[in-house]
Amino acid sequence: MELKEAQEKFISAWGAIGTHWGINRTMAQIHALLLISNNALSTEDIMSQLNISRGNVNMNVRELMSWGIVHKVLKFGERKEFFTAEKDIYKTAIQILKERRKRELIPILNLLGELQSENIQESGGEHFKKVVGDIHQFGESTNKMLEKMVKADEHWFTGSLMKFLVKK
Amino acid sequence: MELKEAQEKFISAWGAIGTHWGINRTMAQIHALLLISNNALSTEDIMSQLNISRGNVNMNVRELMSWGIVHKVLKFGERKEFFTAEKDIYKTAIQILKERRKRELIPILNLLGELQSENIQESGGEHFKKVVGDIHQFGESTNKMLEKMVKADEHWFTGSLMKFLVKK
DNA sequence: AAAAACTTTCATTTTTTTTTGAAAGTTTTA
DNA sequence: TAAAACTTTCAAAAAAAAATGAAAGTTTTT
Numbered sequence: 043m044e045l046k047e048a049q050e051k052f053i054s055a056w057g058a059i060g061t062h063w064g065i066n067r068t069m070a071q072i073h074a075l076l077l078i079s080n081n082a083l084s085t086e087d088i089m090s091q092l093n094i095s096r097g098n099v100n101m102n103v104r105e106l107m108s109w110g111i112v113h114k115v116l117k118f119g120e121r122k123e124f125f126t127a128e129k130d131i132y133k134t135a136i137q138i139l140k141e142r143r144k145r146e147l148i149p150i151l152n153l154l155g156e157l158q159s160e161n162i163q164e165s166g167g168e169h170f171k172k173v174v175g176d177i178h179q180f181g182e183s184t185n186k187m188l189e190k191m192v193k194a195d196e197h198w199f200t201g202s203l204m205k206f207l208v209k210k
Numbered sequence: 211m212e213l214k215e216a217q218e219k220f221i222s223a224w225g226a227i228g229t230h231w232g233i234n235r236t237m238a239q240i241h242a243l244l245l246i247s248n249n250a251l252s253t254e255d256i257m258s259q260l261n262i263s264r265g266n267v268n269m270n271v272r273e274l275m276s277w278g279i280v281h282k283v284l285k286f287g288e289r290k291e292f293f294t295a296e297k298d299i300y301k302t303a304i305q306i307l308k309e310r311r312k313r314e315l316i317p318i319l320n321l322l323g324e325l326q327s328e329n330i331q332e333s334g335g336e337h338f339k340k341v342v343g344d345i346h347q348f349g350e351s352t353n354k355m356l357e358k359m360v361k362a363d364e365h366w367f368t369g370s371l372m373k374f375l376v377k378k
Numbered sequence: 379a380a381a382a383a384c385t386t387t388c389a390t391t392t393t394t395t396t397t398t399g400a401a402a403g404t405t406t407t408a
Numbered sequence: 409t410a411a412a413a414c415t416t417t418c419a420a421a422a423a424a425a426a427a428t429g430a431a432a433g434t435t436t437t438t
Contacts (some may be wrong), residue, residue, distance in 0.1 A: 043328045043329075043330065044330070044332065045330050045332040045334060045335050045338060048325050048328055048330060048338065049338060051321065051325060052321075052325060052338075052342065055318060055321050059314065059318060061232060062232045062310075062314055063231060063232050064229060064230045064231050064232045066425080066426065067426090068426075068427080077341050078337065078338050078341050078342075079337075080334060080337045085384090085385080094427075094428090095427060095428045095429065096385085096386095096428085096429075097386080097387075097388085097427070097428060097429065097430095098426080098427050098428070100385070100386060100387090101386090101387095101426090101427090104386090121383060121384060121435085121436070121437090122383080122384060122385090123384085123385080129341065129344075130344075131344045131345050131348045132348065135348065142230075146227065146230055150223060150227060153219065153220075153223050157216050157219065157220060160211045160216055161211075162211065162212070162213050162216060164212070164213040166213060166248060167213050169246065169248045170213060170216065170217060170220075170246050173245050173246050173297065174220065174246075176297075176298075176299045177299050180299045180300065180303065234395080234396070235396090236396080236397085253414090253415080262397075262398090263397060263398045263399065264398085264399075264415085264416095265397070265398060265399065265400095265416080265417075265418085266396080266397055266398070268415070268416060268417090269396095269397090269416090269417095272416090289405085289406065289407090289413060289414065290413080290414060290415090291414085291415080
């Protein structure tokens with residue numbers, strides 16, 4: 043297999059995974075392209091390699107930067123901006139967990155907390171409160187677990203957590 | 211707040227979360243509705259409560275059943291089918307992890323394995339193989355971790371794993 | 379201060395995903 | 409075995425999401 047073919051397979055698969063996790067295909071493909079690129083790429087590099095428009099690249103690259111997994115790189119003597127992806131996959135994973143915790147878990151925990159503290163007397167209210175309470179508790183546990191993982195250094199995964207989970 | 215209002219907020223929030231995780235809004239809302247319903251619901255109950263068509267209910271309920279988090283219930287003396295969601299949130303979470311592992315993680319691990327074993331000589335190939343290799347290794351670790359979690363009983367989360375992660 | 383080199387925005391178009399609902403299919407009842 | 413009660417399918421419509429590209433905006437150079 044040629045390098046180019048292998049790269050295309052990888053980019054395509056990464057894009058497909060993204061769609062399964064609520065990430066748009068192009069954003070995931072740009073991430074994949076930057077991961078496998080040795081050097082930082084310009085907007086035009088990305089446009090031509092993925093065959094997409096300037097506006098599309100701009101939007102998705104900025105989204106990737108807002109997730110903290112792609113960074114702007116300025117090269118001496120060059121006016122244009124280049125982009126590079128964090129290459130340490132553990133750091134990337136933790137960064138994504140961190141952001142999803144902030145953007146998704148915390149808000150739902152707040153809602154669940156509010157719903158739980160409502161004074162609902164109607165019939166059926168008990169079952170509702172039980173379900174909400176259970177999910178809230180589960181969410182809080184997940185939240186604590188993520189806090190722990192995110193605070194640890196990037197070696198938590200291969201370190202003691204993995205030893206605990208896999209070997210024991 | 212009235213029960214109905216609280217329920218609507220919950221269903222709506224559950225639907226929104228779904229979309230962030232690659233699950234269609236309606237499927238997540240049906241799941242939410244079944245979670246907070248004390249009794250199993252018929253297709254028509256779901257249609258009227260969520261204001262959606264018969265075909266839509268049928269499709270999404272079957273999808274939820276394929277994930278193993280919603281079950282068909284037959285009532286004595288009734289011809290129609292009723293549906294109920296697994297109410298244990300830990301079991302539900304594990305079931306989802308199990309399915310996603312099978313449907314998404316395993317296939318990508320297979321691809322990464324293939325790409326890794328390719329004999330690529332071209333320049334740039336080394337960086338590509340390093341990235342693919344790193345992700346493959348990360349995926350294998352995740353896979354092992356999930357295997358462990360899924361094999362354990364439903365109390366892993368509050369049990370020793372949580373003690374390990376949160377308290378230590 | 380004008381031109382050049384670049385980035386960002388966003389109304390419009392395109393693509394993709396989701397929903398509808400009527401017809402076809404199936405099972406149960408009379 | 410015919411009708412009734414129900415479930416499933418799927419082509420078409422609708423809705424939602426993503427992509428385009430040209431114009432506007434910004435920064436740097438001359």
